[in-house]
Amino acid sequence: MPTRIFLTSGDLMADRRYDFARDLQMKGDLPGAADLLLQATDLAPNFVTAWFTLGDIRETLGEPDAAITAFRKAWDGDPDDRHGARLRLMRLGAEPLAAMPQGYVQVLFDQYARRFNSALVDDLGYRGPDLLFGAVLSVRAAARKPAFFKRAIDLGCGTGLVATAFAKEVDHFIGIDLSPRMIEKARSTGLYAELEVGDIVEGLRARPDSSADLILAADVMIYVADLAPVLAESSRVLAAGGLFAFTTETHAGEGVILGAGLRYAHAAADVREAVEAAGLNLSLLEDRSARTEDNIPVPGLVAVAAKG
Numbered sequence: 001m002p003t004r005i006f007l008t009s010g011d012l013m014a015d016r017r018y019d020f021a022r023d024l025q026m027k028g029d030l031p032g033a034a035d036l037l038l039q040a041t042d043l044a045p046n047f048v049t050a051w052f053t054l055g056d057i058r059e060t061l062g063e064p065d066a067a068i069t070a071f072r073k074a075w076d077g078d079p080d081d082r083h084g085a086r087l088r089l090m091r092l093g094a095e096p097l098a099a100m101p102q103g104y105v106q107v108l109f110d111q112y113a114r115r116f117n118s119a120l121v122d123d124l125g126y127r128g129p130d131l132l133f134g135a136v137l138s139v140r141a142a143a144r145k146p147a148f149f150k151r152a153i154d155l156g157c158g159t160g161l162v163a164t165a166f167a168k169e170v171d172h173f174i175g176i177d178l179s180p181r182m183i184e185k186a187r188s189t190g191l192y193a194e195l196e197v198g199d200i201v202e203g204l205r206a207r208p209d210s211s212a213d214l215i216l217a218a219d220v221m222i223y224v225a226d227l228a229p230v231l232a233e234s235s236r237v238l239a240a241g242g243l244f245a246f247t248t249e250t251h252a253g254e255g256v257i258l259g260a261g262l263r264y265a266h267a268a269a270d271v272r273e274a275v276e277a278a279g280l281n282l283s284l285l286e287d288r289s290a291r292t293e294d295n296i297p298v299p300g301l302v303a304v305a306a307k308g
Contacts, residue, residue, distance in 0.1 A: 009044035018050050030057050048077040068094045082107045087262050100223050109179035128218035128290040129165035131302045132245045139283045139304045149214040155200040156220035159185035176203035204233035212237050217246035222263040231278035238307040245304045247290045280305035
């Protein structure tokens with residue numbers, strides 16, 4: 001889900017050079033596009049979108065040092081980092097792995113909201129909610145408990161796909177998402193008793209202790225570098241016997257990495273350790289792919305953690 005936004009330079013000539021550069025970029029003339037972008041930044045030194053696009057081109061041309069310089073200019077010019085320049089710097093090894101910029105995530109999903117369901121489900125074969133539903137039913141069946149929950153929190157609720165999957169099993173659904181446009185889509189489903197725009201950790205912190213029976217996060221942890229804060233707050237908010245079910249992408253190495261798709265992938269051992277550190281019991285951890293890209297299932301995990 002690449003984000004492509006335009007932040008005007010405030011200089012008409014610089015903006016026009018940017019437009020010409022994008023035309024050359026689309027036609028495959030990357031050196032020519034880079035020259036025009038440099039002209040645009042000469043006219044408007046704080047032209048964030050031009051710097052970011054230049055960084056993208058330099059990286060494609062195999063010029064990492066020049067790409068790093070351009071991405072730093074883009075990040076410096078926009079503290080909210082709506083283009084995600086810091087993520088590109090992380091991928092280039094110029095910045096340590098850190099949290100995903102909230103400005104970038106909000107813009108990404110605001111742009112994606114209108115076509116989210118069709119693009120994700122139809123184009124990528126997205127199956128995160130179904131994986132969570134099956135995992136929760138399995139854990140409940142093994143514990144010989146009914147799969148009905150009075151209060152559930154849907155983290156990163158998006159357009160409401162998770163609530164749709166769990167509609168008959170949840171009495172009171174709460175949705176939290178950083179994107180206002182996603183919240184609008186979720187509200188239109190009529191499945192949520194409460195909806196709020198905000199960061200998922202902050203949203204959990206506002207909830208009372210032991211106030212939820214189920215917390216769900218489908219395709220959310222791929223935008224979370226450090227699982228610890230989400231798991232710690234989930235542990236506090238869950239009532240005894242409650243479940244936290246989530247999906248994440250994974251990889252064969254150790255720890256967490258930022259993949260080529262600018263999404264975080266967590267090793268299975270990393271997930272286990274984070275769950276245990278939060279004081280939760282790992283009831284289920286299975287290799288399951290939540291999406292397909294280029295006709296190849298993206299390696300993933302589905303996890304269910306229980307509060308004792």
